[in-house]
Structure formats: C-alpha cells, structure tokens
Amino acid sequence: MTDPVPATNPFRLLPSVDQLVAAADGLGLARPLATLLAKRALESLRARIAAGEWDAAGFAAFVERGGVLREIEDAAAKERRAGIARVVNATGVVLNTGLGRAPVHPEAAERMAEVARSYCVLEVDRDTNQRNQRDDRISELTTRLVGGEAAICVNNCAAAVLLALQTFAGGKECVVSRGELVEIGGSFRMPAVMERAGVKLVEVGTTNRTRAADFEGAIRVRTGLLLKVHTSNYRVVGFTEECEIDELARIGASHRVPVVFDLGSGLIDPDGATPLDFLDEHWTVTRAIASGCDAVTFSGDKLFGGPQAGFVVGKRDAIRAMRKNPLYRALRLDKSAIAGLERTLELMLEGRGDELPARRMLVAKADELRPLAERLAAEIGAVPGFAAEVVAERSQPGSGSAPHVFLDTFCVAVSRGDLSTERLARTLREGEPPVFARINGDRLLLDVRTLLPGDDAALAAAFRNLP
Numbered sequence: 001m002t003d004p005v006p007a008t009n010p011f012r013l014l015p016s017v018d019q020l021v022a023a024a025d026g027l028g029l030a031r032p033l034a035t036l037l038a039k040r041a042l043e044s045l046r047a048r049i050a051a052g053e054w055d056a057a058g059f060a061a062f063v064e065r066g067g068v069l070r071e072i073e074d075a076a077a078k079e080r081r082a083g084i085a086r087v088v089n090a091t092g093v094v095l096n097t098g099l100g101r102a103p104v105h106p107e108a109a110e111r112m113a114e115v116a117r118s119y120c121v122l123e124v125d126r127d128t129n130q131r132n133q134r135d136d137r138i139s140e141l142t143t144r145l146v147g148g149e150a151a152i153c154v155n156n157c158a159a160a161v162l163l164a165l166q167t168f169a170g171g172k173e174c175v176v177s178r179g180e181l182v183e184i185g186g187s188f189r190m191p192a193v194m195e196r197a198g199v200k201l202v203e204v205g206t207t208n209r210t211r212a213a214d215f216e217g218a219i220r221v222r223t224g225l226l227l228k229v230h231t232s233n234y235r236v237v238g239f240t241e242e243c244e245i246d247e248l249a250r251i252g253a254s255h256r257v258p259v260v261f262d263l264g265s266g267l268i269d270p271d272g273a274t275p276l277d278f279l280d281e282h283w284t285v286t287r288a289i290a291s292g293c294d295a296v297t298f299s300g301d302k303l304f305g306g307p308q309a310g311f312v313v314g315k316r317d318a319i320r321a322m323r324k325n326p327l328y329r330a331l332r333l334d335k336s337a338i339a340g341l342e343r344t345l346e347l348m349l350e351g352r353g354d355e356l357p358a359r360r361m362l363v364a365k366a367d368e369l370r371p372l373a374e375r376l377a378a379e380i381g382a383v384p385g386f387a388a389e390v391v392a393e394r395s396q397p398g399s400g401s402a403p404h405v406f407l408d409t410f411c412v413a414v415s416r417g418d419l420s421t422e423r424l425a426r427t428l429r430e431g432e433p434p435v436f437a438r439i440n441g442d443r444l445l446l447d448v449r450t451l452l453p454g455d456d457a458a459l460a461a462a463f464r465n466l467p
C-alpha cells in the first residue's frame, strides 16, 4: 500500500509531548503541569487541523511563527489567572454576586484569617470546658441587635429557608401566596426547593392578590407552615394586595401553625448607623421579627454586610426545633464564617455600622464620590493611549436588594483608540489586579462607588501595567 498522506501533512509538523515540554521550559511550570498543558495543546491543535482550520502551507507558517509554543504559553497564563482572586469592583453593583457580594470589615476579615490558621473555641465553653453550640454567641449577639429570642446560623439564606421548610413542613404542607413563589438567583426556585425538602406546596391567592382569608381557608390538619417570601428581586405593581406578615403571624398563632418570613436581603438598622431608608425597603429584620412570626430568615452577605451565611431569628421553640433537625449538621457554618459574623455583629452593636464596607458604599452621596472620580480620571488620562472623563451615572445595590433603586454616582468613562470597549474590558479583567468595569453601550465605565480603600491606586496601576 502506498502512503496516502503527502509529506507536508500538518500532523507531522506537530512536536511530541516531550519536545513541547522541553520547549516550554522557560515558563517555569511544574513538570506534571507542563506535560498536561502540552498534551492538551497538541490535542487541541490536532482537532483544529482535522477541522480544516489550516491547509498544509498555512500550518507550516503557524509552526514557523512559534504558534505551537504560544498555545502552551496562553494555557499557562490562563492557569495563573484561574481560581478565586481579589479583584477591583468598578461595576458600581455593591452586592455583586459574581464578585463575592459584601466585602467584610477589615476587623472581621482579620478574625476570619486568625481562626482559620489556628485552633479556636468553636464548640467548647472556655469557663466550663463543656461542649456548646458553635453559634451560641451569634445567637446572643443577633438577638441583641434585631430582637427575637434566639437565632441559628447556616451556610446561606437558601439553607436557612430549606432548614425552616424541612423542620416545620417536612412530610406536611406549606402554604404560600402565588405572588411569592419566586426564583432567587440562579436556581433557587421555591416550588422546586419545597419538593426536594419533602414539603407539599399549597398555593393560595393569585399572582397579584392574596388575602388573609386565602391563608385561613387553606389551613388543615396537615399544614405545617405558613411561609411569606419577601419578593426582593421583583415587584408586582398596580392592582395588588398581599397578606402582611403581622396578619399572617396572627393567623398562624390562632391555628397553632408556625409562620416563617424569608426576608432574603435582611435590612438591619443598627443604632448609630446611617439609615438605608433610600433603599425603599419596608421591612427591617427588627420590624419583621416584631410582627410576631415564629422566624425570619435573611442572608449574611447581602445588606447585613458580612460573610456568606444565612440567619434564622425568632422564637426560642422554633429555633430549637431547627437546631434539632439532623439536616442542620449538613448546613452549619465553618469557624471562619462564624468569626466574621461575630465581629460584624459586634461592630454594629458598638455603633460602628457605618464602617461596614457595603453600608459605606450604599450611603455614599454622589458629591462625596466625585473627587475620587476626578482624581482617577486624571491618573488614567495620563496613561499613554487612554482618554478618561468623569460622567454622572447610577449605581445599583445588587443581589436582588431593591432592584428598582438606583444610586447617583460618578464614573470614569475610559477608552483607548486601538481597543474596542469589549476588548478593553477583557484586558482589564485579565490584568493585575483584575478590574471589573461596567459596559454601557460603547463606553467602559469605572464606577468609584464600589472601590475599597486602596483600590484607586491599584486601579491606576492596573491601567499603567496594561499591555
């Protein structure tokens, strides 16, 4: 048989894995990683050749230009960028879920790091050396801050809702208004969560109107829970009516059925802190608890401004029942989150709520932000190739909190003649430190509202370092 493949077969121009690993020696990769990336690069090139991306001459030219080595260089650069890393948030979305929601207070971060690298009194009482509950202190501090008799803390608010549902309505029925069967974030759909928690969903009312009588009429022997969900991420406007939580709490009490209010964003109004009333949130956590319902759930890393967590606060019996649920063991917090939450709670109780980064960003007024925007525009404008100007814009609270509320702000609009806006945004994300900006039409906006102390210098440096 004759060989049907001509001598210029592009596959034959590919180096061996060993050759490519040797060529990539200067990249400083550990040997196993270099081998892995070389194999993947060759595999991808083979697939692209097979797909007809090059003819024989074209591929020879690609090899000649060092294209094969560049494949592994790009993969190595991507590897260095992979994983969780600090970024500069210039999007103007304060509680940006993609960027980790609330940055914690430096003192909370310090506590988190300290307990992470050491042993700590996680589940033992220092006075008696007896076992205790890891969130005893959180429970104490939380009730001091927002009222209620006790609290329990889990991994996030979704876990808090799951625990409440399963504890009170597992194998039973949970009554919810049709107007509140929401999806929160990616895939947390109330009806689906209930199904998985073994809870039978009983929907009452209509999308726009649900009355107290609808709930009363749905209560049966098998009713385990009346649930109210704060529809923080959308709004029904116009001809609407809902059964308010105080009324629902009364109905629950008279039928001896627990009532839980899922607040989600969880607005706290601590003494000595600037009120966040401009968010137009009717329910603070304190007010929700005072309504008389059995438990309120809310996030640790939304308006509360702490690490990722989910609070359940309310009546002692309700909290005790949740603590006894074996599921709690699977949902409980780790020591670092506990340390961060304790410090965040203490700061608010000490009257230092305004120091919490997320709160500080939310309350900042446009004219307070302007000087920073002007300074940054001057620094970025001085980088060769860049044009930068200050523009009036609007920021957002984020994470479904007050989606209809916009906050007046100032942004730096930047451009570079040789780069499209998309390309510039990408270059910034890949830079050091990575910068996430907002794209508005053909403008790249850097919103100074969401910059942390020191971010302005990092941001200017990121521009100077751009390729």
Ligand SMILES: *Cc1c(COP(=O)(O)O)cnc(C)c1O
Pocket (backbone or CB within 6 Å): 156, 157, 158, 159, 161, 184, 185, 188, 229, 230, 231, 232, 233, 262, 263, 264, 265, 298, 299, 300, 301, 309, 310, 399, 400
């Ligand atoms: C955001 C939200 C949740 C989920 O909170 P996570 O802490 O992200 O799990 C649950 N319920 C409501 C109403 C929310 O807004």
